[in-house]
Amino acid sequence: MYQPPHFREDRLDIQHALIRAHPLGLLVTVGKAGLAANPIPFALDEAASQLGTLRAHLSRANPQWRDFDPAQEALVVFQGAETYITPSWYETKREHGKVVPTWNYAIVQAHGRMRVIEDPAWLLEQITSMTSAQEAARPEPWAVDDTPPEFLAAQLKGIVGVEIEITRIEGKWKVSQNRPEADRRGVAAGLRALGDESALHMAELVDTRGA
Template sequence: MYQPPHFREDRLEVQHALIKSHPLGLLVTCGTSGLIANPLPFALDETASPYGTLRAHLSRANPQWRDFDPAQEVLVVFQGTETYITPSWYEAKREHGKVVPTWNYAIVQAYGHMRVMDDPQWLLHQVAAMTSAQEAVRQEPWSVSDAPADFLAAQLKGIVGVEIEITRIEGKWKVSQNKPETDRRGVAQGLRGSGDEASLRMADLVDNRGA
């Protein structure tokens, strides 16, 4: 990934936090049919390896778990907050007009070698961990054990697990750090005026990382 120094985010805890808050990752693999990409919800085990280990499952009918080269790295892309930035928010537009639109975003790319996991107990643990993480915020969280055991066993037969020990990881927070302070203030103010949740989150990132 193209990485200007002022956009780099190398702190593992910050990268992991984005993965946990945006767990739907794009799994990209290369096999005999070429590149394959599928969005999958991932559970992150931060302690299983130095950079963390990703676990997910996909439909048994999905060819990606069969058609990949285990000798090659796979890539998982986690997209965080992203917003369009209009030049109308820049003070520079009023000063000299030499401005163009851009896009702000936070993103993490994780690399590693993928293993296929076809053990029912592993799959049950993965599904339960993923579900618990998402249900925790609910007033009455649903648990995998709420489903009938025979139904659950049948569902598990239809999926295959994948595990990726992260061997390298990159973070990029492109949130107007390359702009003058007056332009950053204008961007944050403009985003807050938009009022939607993504814009408000981006406004906080611009304020917190602008310097």
Template sequence: MYQPPHFKEERLDVQHALIQAHPLGLLVTNGSSGLIANPIPFALDASASPLGTLRAHLSRANQQWRDFDPAQEALVVFQGVESYITPSWYEAKRETGKVVPTWNYVIVQAYGRMRAIDDPEWLLRQISDVTRHQEAGRPEPWSTADAPADFLAAQLKGIVGVEIEVTRIEGKWKVSQNRSDTDRQRVAAGLRDDAHEEAHAMADLVETRGAKS
């Protein structure tokens, strides 16, 4: 992806933290019918390979697990917080009017070759990992062990696993680092006036990331 130096995030732990916080990734593959993209939740095993390994599952009826080229890279896009940025917050709006709107966002793109896995034990581990992560902190967290064994076995027959050992990963934190201190302060203040929680999260990033070093 397009990577101006001041937006680039190369720290693997930061990239992995975004994946874990926003595990619904857009899986993009290329096959005989062309490009296919599906949003699916992933579990990240950070220790399984140098850049981490992504595991997920697809419905058996979903053709993506059949129609992909294993010799080509698959791409998984993980989208973090994002917010529209109005030019009204910039100092130059008042001084010259020479401003335009933009969009702030945080994103990670992970690449690697995908393989399909049709193994009930593997699938059960993958589902258990995803639900354990998502259920953590709930007063009464649900576990795969809560479902009847025969029911769970039947459900597993309807899905197929996919695994991607990440061989290339890119992070981009576009959070107003290219603006002046005054503009960043005004952007953060404007975002905090927004009623949406995501805007407040973006305000935190604008304040903490600072200017291009």
């Protein structure tokens, strides 16, 4: 990933926090048919390895779990807040007009070799962990064991697990750090005026990251 120094985010806890907040990762692998990419929700086990381990499951009907090269790294891309930035928000537009649009975003890319797991106990643990994390904030959380046992057993037969021990991880927070302070204030104010969740999150990042 192209990494200008002022946009780099190398703190592992910050990278992990984005993965937990945005667990739907784009899984990219290479196989005999070439590149394959599928959006897959991942659970992160931070304690399982030095940089963390990603666990997920795919449908058996998805060819990606069969057609991948285990000797090659897989890539998982986790996209955080992102939004278009208009130059109309820049103070420098009013000063000299030499400004252009851009896009702000926060992103994490995790690399590692993927292995396939078909053990039913592992699969049950994976879907239980993922479901519990997503349901925890609900007033009446749904649980995997709410499902009739025979239905659950049939569903488990239709999926396979994948696990990636992260061996390389990169974070990039492109949130207007390269702009003068007056421009950053204008960007944050403009984003807050939009009012949607992604824009508000980005405004907070612009404020807290600074120059």
